[in-house]
Amino acid sequence: MKILITGGAGFLGQRLAHALLKSEPGQTFTEIVLADIAPLRDAALMAETRIVSATGELTRLLADGVLHGADGVFHLAAAVSGECEADIDVGLRANLDSTRALLDACRKLKKPPRVVFSSSLAVYGGDMPDVIADNTLPMPQNSYGTQKFICEQLIADYTRKGYIDGRSVRLPTVTVRPGKPNKAASGFMSGIIREPLAGVEAICPVDPATGVWITSPRFAVQGLIAAFETPTEKCTGRIAMNLPGLSVRVSEMLESLARVGGTQAASRVRMQKDETISRIVGGWPWRFNTTRARGLGLTGPAAMDDIVAEYIADYPEAVRRAG
């Protein structure tokens, strides 16, 4: 079975590739193509014979036949919320046009491939109920969310037409991401844990009372794979599915940092409000009813302490010895 992961050299793409290589529940992944605009840097993946790295704009890679013979796709590639908000054209090109090119390439395959599209809680905003369900009307309040929601519609229609076997899942914010900060408005949710643990100061740009909806890298990858493996007949409806996550306030995230990472680490977080980030993140919902996903056996992290502990366990080299 050949799999294409778009955004495959990104953090989540690489984690997903590792997970697919390790666990093969009923599937044999003979080839995993990691397509990304950035080159693959993960040495372990580069050394693996089943991994093929393809670097460039997705639309060009598709024209060059990167999808040829694929059985499945994880479509993770996207311009992030900050970029999309700064330049609507960048977002439309990277998120909408690329997705259309991908869907059209899928349609040309002999057998409709299974496609998991990673959407986001950023589709929500505006006047919302207290608890979001899968049938809550998204009213995106930023261009990134708009573009993700549009792509969900395309995935649904191409699935209805039988061109693909698609599933859209909305990921909670994935925290803690390793590495450097990105331009996502949600970036600080990783930063306020990652940087202090590395002995570096971090800025918290929102009110600590802000509630957020997060999941850990392990659960995010687990959710993507579970969505891929769900038999078609169990996919009830074609609307996007909100993946399980954890509803937590930023203040609780910082308390967990102190508890699990030490008070010295926690002291490295400085409060400095950023109006743009506060507005974007403050407009996202943070309480969800994920009955549909849980009915398929999907789960999320149980507590913030677990999320901090997972990061320390998965990225020991990025953590300074607790002081």
Place this chain on the structure above:
Amino acid sequence: MKILITGGAGFLGQRLAHALLKSEPGQTFTEIVLADIAPLRDAALMAETRIVSATGELTRLLADGVLHGADGVFHLAAAVSGECEADIDVGLRANLDSTRALLDACRKLKKPPRVVFSSSLAVYGGDMPDVIADNTLPMPQNSYGTQKFICEQLIADYTRKGYIDGRSVRLPTVTVRPGKPNKAASGFMSGIIREPLAGVEAICPVDPATGVWITSPRFAVQGLIAAFETPTEKCTGRIAMNLPGLSVRVSEMLESLARVGGTQAASRVRMQKDETISRIVGGWPWRFNTTRARGLGLTGPAAMDDIVAEYIADYPEAVRRAG
């Protein structure tokens, strides 16, 4: 004030142009450009000095500067449901790509133009509540509805960014349309009234118990103009607004035809089920809560008899003397 009407040589576009020329509530329309892929054939409009006809693909017309200096846009142009269902590429090009080209052209104007986007009840389908409200999640079950819903999202985001002052309104099926049948799945709703009144046999392709959500041409045009004239501060939220209409069963439409147009006319309707049309139309909702639109003073037809009478009054030349 210069206005661009896309789909301006179409039935609704021409009716709208006539209405704008006649009633000028506070506005002076110095120029109304009717952009359409088909040439304008309405002699009265062609003779009017304030009317400019522009024939060609919308994207090309925009590149040629058709929007230059415009203050407002009514975006009615679209490939209809039957065409979109038969060829997804045709629909994506005509409905999605053209709308993007229009929005980008709007963004280049000195002052953000007011834009009314005519969407459709076809965005709805699948598992729905009994009564549709503006905040009901659309789950389009056909490509036309998908594309309309996607365009609503773009209109909302460009409005949020301040590039346009946009409003999306979802029209009920506009009945009775004069002239020749088009490829819309909803086409029969006009055909079963229009053809019998002209002395021609018509086919009813759905079960007479099918419920539909319709409005008359006069109310549709009135709704579009009212949406255009609504002050920005009164546009609460950016989600699409369902326009008022009439919930009616096809059997009741035929009863009105007999009552208003005569029993001989009614006898010209032949029942012959079409599975594709039945599936598409049967999947559309037909009961709506239009509180938001009615709060802005918008109304719909009171009864089916009025709709038949309106057609006979507006298109006397198309009606054979009742037998």
